[in-house]
Amino acid sequence: xxxxxxxxxxxxxxxxxxxxxxxxxxxxxxxxxxxxxxxxxxxxxxxxxxxxxxxxxxxxxxxxxxxxxxxxxxxxxxxxxxxxxxxxxxxxxxxxxxxxxxxxxxxxxxxxxxxxxxxxxxxxxxxxxxxxxxxxxxxxxxxxxxxxxxxxxxxxxxxxxxxxxxxxxxxxxxxxxxxxxxxxxxxxxxxxxxxxxxxxxxxxxxxxxxxxxxxxxxxxxxxxxxxxxxxxxxxxxxxxxxxxxxxxxxxxxxxxxxxxxxxxxxxxxxxxxxxxxxxxxxxxxxxxxxxxxxxxxxxxxxxxxxxxxxxxx
Ligand SMILES: NCc1[nH]cc(CCC(=O)O)c1CC(=O)O
Numbered sequence: 001x002x003x004x005x006x007x008x009x010x011x012x013x014x015x016x017x018x019x020x021x022x023x024x025x026x027x028x029x030x031x032x033x034x035x036x037x038x039x040x041x042x043x044x045x046x047x048x049x050x051x052x053x054x055x056x057x058x059x060x061x062x063x064x065x066x067x068x069x070x071x072x073x074x075x076x077x078x079x080x081x082x083x084x085x086x087x088x089x090x091x092x093x094x095x096x097x098x099x100x101x102x103x104x105x106x107x108x109x110x111x112x113x114x115x116x117x118x119x120x121x122x123x124x125x126x127x128x129x130x131x132x133x134x135x136x137x138x139x140x141x142x143x144x145x146x147x148x149x150x151x152x153x154x155x156x157x158x159x160x161x162x163x164x165x166x167x168x169x170x171x172x173x174x175x176x177x178x179x180x181x182x183x184x185x186x187x188x189x190x191x192x193x194x195x196x197x198x199x200x201x202x203x204x205x206x207x208x209x210x211x212x213x214x215x216x217x218x219x220x221x222x223x224x225x226x227x228x229x230x231x232x233x234x235x236x237x238x239x240x241x242x243x244x245x246x247x248x249x250x251x252x253x254x255x256x257x258x259x260x261x262x263x264x265x266x267x268x269x270x271x272x273x274x275x276x277x278x279x280x281x282x283x284x285x286x287x288x289x290x291x292x293x294x295x296x297x298x299x300x301x302x303x304x305x306x307x308x309x310x311x312x313x
Contacts, residue, residue, distance in 0.1 A: 005035040006212060009066040009075035012040045013151040018176045019079045019201050023099070023219065030218045039075045041065050063204075067093055070205065076212050077205045082197025082228055083170075087236040089204070096213050097203040098228050100221035102172035104199035104249065106132060106192045107183040109159060109174075110166035115185045119143065119166060126155065126164035130245035130266045130306065135192045136168070137268025152177055168192070172199035193247030193262050193273075196231040200224050223252050226280045230259045233287025238263065238295065238303065245306060248287075255280050261290050263299035266306065272298045 006027060010020035017038070024036040045061035066078040067090050085095060113119050119140070126148030127133055133145050146164065148155050152173050159167045171186050203219065205212050227250040234248045245266050250259040257280045262273035274293050276286040291299075 004211065004215075005037060006077060006215065007037050007039050007075045009039045009041055009069040009078045011043055011046060011062060011066070013046070014177055015081070015152055015173050016079075019081065022176075022201065023077070023079045023203060026099070026219050027215060031215055034215065039069065041069060067204070076209065077203050077216070080202050080204060081173075082200040082202045082232075083195040085197065085202055085204070087232060087239075092206055092208065093204055094207045095202050095204050096207070097216040097220045098225045099201045099203070099219050101224040101227070102175060102199040103186065104194045105171045105186040105188070106194060106198075107169050107171045107174055108166060108185045108187060109156070109169055109182050110184050111159065113166060113184070116140065116166075116187070116191070123165035124163075126158065126167040129168070129195070130243065131195055131247050131264075132168045132192060134245045134264030134266050134268050134271065135247070135262075137266075138264065138271055139191070141268060152179070156182060170194075170198055189249050189260065193260060194249045196235045196246070196248045197228045198249075200228050202228075226250075226257065226283050227252055230257055230283040230287045231261075233284045234259065234261050234291045235287075237288045237291030238299065244303065250283070252280060257283055257286060259283075259286050259290055261294060263294050263302050265302050270298065270302055272302065 008020045008024060010016050020038050024038065027036050028034055043062045043065045062084055063080060069075040070078060070093060082098065108116055121142045122144060124144045124146055125136060126146050128147050128149050136143060136145060148158060148167055152169060155167055155169060158164065171183060174180055174183055203216055230250040231248040235246060238246060245264045248261040250257055256277060258277050260275045262271055264271040272294050274290055276290045278286050
């Protein structure tokens with residue numbers, strides 16, 4: 001076991017590297033003597049930077065190259081932000097480990113205003129996330145939402161250049177990059193329901209690679225795994241990828257799981273939401289049932305418009 005090397009396929013954005021290095025150091029701490037190397041790669045999502053993600057279309061734009069590397073045997077594992085991981089995996093690969101979740105909330109970031117409520121009428125807010133967009137528009141129809149792409153550092157420089165009055169980013173990403181001081185307020189789940197898996201890091205590998213799976217096992221975090229299982233089951237039933245106006249967020253209190261979800265039209269004109277409470281053992285079925293409730297209450301029509309690409313923005 002000790003002469004084994006684990007190779008981690010990773011994108012090269014600062015956040016992806018942070019996540020890969022986090023798993024690298026956890027693996028080395030759990031298995032003294034184990035060698036863990038990073039295999040840096042470029043993905044389509046890193047190349048197509050000028051088009052709004054929802055229009056580029058493909059789910060999993062950032063993970064396909066990493067998955068090919070694992071299937072080819074050039075890498076053993078890939079580390080993902082759970083919110084960017086598609087609901088389905090190529091044959092032979094799967095998500096085997098979910099690590100402890102960081103703060104799952106969205107952050108309000110601005111150089112002039114302390115909170116969403118303080119933003120003057122007509123302020124320009126940057127986000128490319130349809131989920132953030134629909135929730136912002138619902139609360140503040142007066143705001144002008146503009147697309148904002150690129151890695152976290154690029155997005156912050158666009159804010160600093162004066163292109164936006166405020167931007168919305170995940171708290172987790174900012175904390176991991178040591179940029180917590182840029183957060184003016186964290187939005188509560190009531191203000192902006194987080195994305196499926198937001199703040200959690202997951203590890204994918206070849207399902208037949210039992211040796212690697214055994215090495216990964218101690219990195220799994222039980223509570224996070226249950227929460228993300230419920231959130232992803234919801235998303236899966238909605239057939240939602242990562243670029244959809246869907247929020248899905250679960251909390252665990254002892255054995256009691258509380259799952260909340262919403263589907264909204266990107267222009268904020270419609271919003272369908274619901275919740276479920278139940279034992280953690282029912283995480284998966286709670287997700288599926290909540291998705292079915294939302295579909296029956298209008299989410300089906302909202303999502304159809306979004307997938308057709310002609311939802312009002
Ligand atoms: N969509 C990009 C992305 N994917 C994961 C994170 C960081 C937070 C996380 O790990 O959930 C971010 C940046 C952001 O949304 O601000």
